[in-house]
Amino acid sequence: MNHLTDLTVDQWAVAVAVVAAVIAVWQATIARRSAAQQLALAERIHREQNEPYVIVDIQPERNDGSLLLVIENAGPTVARNVRISCDPPLESSWTPVGDEPDLTQVIQQVLARTIPMLPPHRRLTFLLDSRERFKNTELPRVYTFTVNADGPAGAVETLEFTVDLDAVAWALLEDRPTKQLETKLGKIEKAVLALRPGEPSSPTGTLPGRLGQQRPGSVQSGAARPSRAGAVVNAPADDVRQPAGTGGRDEEQPDHAQAGDHHAQQAD
Incomplete structure (x- = not known):
């Protein structure tokens, strides 16, 4: 200090x-x-x-549920020298019949070869297995894909994708073949439930109406209408108005007035 x-x-x-x-x-x-x-x-x-993004996945086919090996470039640029490996080796439970190819051998050859070029949004699809694969417990259920490729700036970062077939099996519930049929049957069921019991449906293009209902402005036979004197008179069935200029309208007016006065006196 x-x-x-x-x-x-x-x-x-x-x-x-x-x-x-x-x-x-x-x-x-x-x-x-x-x-x-x-x-x-x-x-x-x-x-x-600005780098390519190569995805490797196993997806179900929507129509029959067969398994497909999908290789797709989701990036904006071209992927070159694409190299894919799988652990454990990818196998198929499909048993070839006759001259049918062995899918296990085909898939392993596809993964062993280098893809020279994969343009943006290009998708390669290969048949891997049938829907019965989900019932096979002898083959592996989880696979890990490792992807290496080259982009415009050189080597792209190594990518790894893990695919679980059990998760893919649950995805089939959304894309099952009978989904469209179930949707249409559901609509029909709603339409049937909307109809009330005992109430017939009207034909298409017609509107239900009450008996005796007429258009506004029309005169019904025998219907009552007011007169000039304020009393109600019954129009005869054959009382039809004549077109203007024929003189019929001017001639009928005095008669209606007299009839109205007569009925008014009777009412008093």
């Missing part, structure tokens, strides 16, 4: 400057390291966005 009290103002200024310089160097080092990490991350994102 005595040494600190013996320091002059200039010495204190020098000490503070040294401490500030050390802090500045430390902050600059952290900022430089952070900038380098951000630059590396940006370069990696840019590289991955």
